[in-house]
Amino acid sequence: MEFTLTEEQRAVQELARDFARREIEPAAAELDREPDWKKRMPWALVEKASAVGLRQLPYPEEYGGGGADVLTCCLAGEELAVGDLGMAVNLDQTWKLAHILDHMAPQLKDHWLRRLCAEPRFLTAISITEPGVGSDHQGYYDDPSIAFYTRAERRNGRWAINGMKHYISNGPVASLYVVGARTDMSKKLRDGLTGFLVPRETAGLAVGKVHEKIGQRLSMNSELLFKDAEVNEENVILGAGKFWEIRGRLLACGKPEAAANCVGVGRAAFERALAHARERVQGGKPIAEHQAVAAMLADMAIGLDLARSFVWRCAWAVNHQKPYDFTLGWKAKIFASETAFNCARWGMEIFGGAGIMQEAPMEKLMRDASTFLHSDGTNQVLRLRTASAYAQGTVSAF
Ligand SMILES: Cc1cc2nc3c(=O)[nH]c(=O)nc-3n(C[C@H](O)[C@H](O)[C@H](O)COP(=O)(O)OP(=O)(O)OC[C@H]3O[C@@H](n4cnc5c(N)ncnc54)[C@H](O)[C@@H]3O)c2cc1C
Secondary structure (H helix, E strand, C coil), X not given: CCCCCCHHHHHHHHHHHHHHHHHHHHHHHHHHHCCCHHHHCCXXXXXXXXXXXXXXXXXXHHHCCCCCCHHHHHHHHHHHHHHCHHHHXXXXXXXXXXHHHHHCCHHHHHHHHHHHHHCCCCCEEEECCCCCCCHHHHCCCCCCCCCCCCEEXXXXXXXXXXXXXXXXXXXXXXXXXXXXXXXXXXXXXHHHEEEEEEECCCCCEXXXXXXXXXXXXXXXXXXXXXEEEEEEHHHEECCCCCHHHHXXXXXXXXXXXXXXXXXXXXXXXXXXXXXXXXXCEECCEEHHHCHHHHHHHHHHHHHHHHHXXXXXXXXXXXHHCCCCCXXXXXXXXXXXXXXXXXXXXXXXXXXXHHHHCCCCXXXXXXXXXXXXCCCCCCHHHHHHHHHHHHHCCCCCCC
């Protein structure tokens, strides 16, 4: 395993770092406070990210993408999240489709990739979660009684989707959705779910409530409502009943990218806390020189270094390890999100009273860092899946 980044990887990392400092950071705090989601949605930043190639980073170069692998996306994702987690998530969600291109019919792929790469506001969303099916689809079991409310049935050579989703990142702003729907109730969840590519303009697809979140506020989440939303057979990804395979690929590549976003938020907390601790004088010296504060800074640095190493190892394994050990992604996401949350908490303490003041940066970072404890699967459920994999012997301890 090689930890030395290539010249291209360094260039992407530098591009994203510069973009976060120059474009995202100056705009993020004010947008975060905007109550109206339509005004809060950072379209100007999305367009600028398109202009420099970050929005379409992992897509094939022949379509106008950057051809980046998972590790390179992790490098960019960490930098973007230092600027703002919500903005990083807007792009990260749009990168996910790149992981399942091999599963798409060639014509469909060609049509959508051209649009995705060319349209500066083109975002995508992955829609699985429903009010009745949250952790259950992320579960470590395959219970036949778990019934997705969202179902699809064949009608005159097309598929009609009915049901609803919620909490979907990019829900109200995406141009294209990957939708998991139940197509066979007689089979277990693993074999009865199908993945569809659903364009925004599909008749019968509507955006429901837009959720107001405490963190990641530059990323919009919403319900999606399907009422006889019809798509063509070719919009079925990989084949009927194959959603588990698609989901496997999405999760394998998506987990290190999500974990990289967490490292970025934690780093933002660390960098701000460190700067504050160097400047703020109490007890006759900068507080960084007080051992209690120094120990917190050290713990933040240790956690972040470990989390980043874990993300990189996981990103490497996605492309090289055969068979891929899925627990790596779950463990990396758990560790990185909890590290980010600890960094925000310790950063808050280092800021003293200013830690909870809205004029100081830490309260936003605390809100942002809390979001990944629950998204991309709750950490509790990911722990159970990890433990179950070891208990069943599908992965070995070393
Ligand atoms: C900011 C954000 C963005 C998201 N974006 C998306 C998205 O783009 N697409 C998408 O499809 N989903 C998305 N989600 C959903 C997310 O991935 C989670 O899987 C989902 O929120 C968890 O389901 P739930 O909220 O219904 O919690 P529940 O399943 O109700 O869980 C509640 C609690 O019970 C625990 N629990 C549940 N089941 C078990 C069990 N069997 N054993 C032990 N403990 C259990 C959980 O760990 C948790 O602590 C997003 C969520 C958030 C918060």
